[in-house]
Amino acid sequence: MSGKPKWQVARLDDIERRGRDIPVREHLGIHAFGINAFTPGEDGTLVNEHDESGTGHEELYLVLDGNATFEIDGETVDAPAGTYVFVAPESRRKATGDGTVLAIGAAPGEAYQAVDWGEAWSFHNESMKAYSEQRYADALEAVRAGLQHTPDHPGLHYNYACFATRAGDTGDETFDHLRRSVELLPRFREDARKDDDFAAVRDDPRFEEALR
Template sequence: MSGGYTILSLDEVETASHRGSNLIPVRHTLGFRPAGVNAWRADAGGQLIPPHEEDSGNEELYVVVRGRATFTVGKETAEASAGTLVFVPPEVFRTAVAEEDGTIVFAVGGTVGEAFNAGGWDSFALADTYRQAGRLDEGRAIMRQLIAEKPDYWATSYNAGCFESLAGNVDAAFEHLRRAKELAPDEESAQYFREDSDLDPLRDDPRFQELLG
């Protein structure tokens, strides 16, 4: 819109598949940089928030925008209707399931005392959704944009490597992953290289063992 601002309905944003949930990639769509902001949509019985902990140190605040959800936080469950806020500290397990059709939960995340650094997992989710739909060029354009925005952050090159691995573009995948390895602190990236199933198509290639060192 003119004037440098944007008005956007969550219902207008194209969803992406991520770990069994329907992601509404708000941060990517708006180009929002100060914090991690996204939303999740599901019908009754569907998974809203993928089961996870935030090992990175991110605190997350979830807001039920529409519908009703059941949250599991740690070992406890709680029902949350529209207007409910659920705050979850880092390293605490969390997930949520929709109790009504069309339920939407908005999420905001960040780490205390640190500037937000977008690794682009949400952009990758959208790019990979395009890849699975045969829209390779659109997906690859998203990954190029992500690297252009954060050329010196290891996670952007890593996510581009994952995209090309799944797309079968092996040489490009290794090019991105080598760059990620150069930029990444070993302790921060090593687990991803060892365990990420997105890299499984590369593991029998001798170049992959070279990456692991």
């Protein structure tokens, strides 16, 4: 018998926040699909601008409270509480506002493979902030520190390879981390083939070797 409970109840206020993120999926131990909630940042950001072309995820957003404004492929959508917004993988989207947005996503026809950040979250958060500011060397240092703390974390190994490539470090160690990420979480094999972070090494034979 599995020790996982058959059902759970949680309120948003019960879930420990990670900055403006509310990690619903990890809190409840969900692995069949992605689900998390987001509160606004200081600049009003609810959903960072992105698309899901790399993952193939369809995403459904539900505005739980307050009001959000979505921009999807250049079009603006006003979304008060109770509004559902469905976005296909290839569409570019972002959202701002003063409310709370729940995001649910997965790729049609594929088993969802989750990355649980757990104790690695603080290192991941620091690294992604540096990455978003194109401070790739700083992002890499944060990941190195995280790997000292959680040496078998698949997301940290994958991001190490991403950030190192962006920083111009394309030595064997970079591909070793990519290989290890795939060993720990096979979904990274296809993610890497679509990831722009690896554009500079896509034709390097070590790249495909790492994904075998």
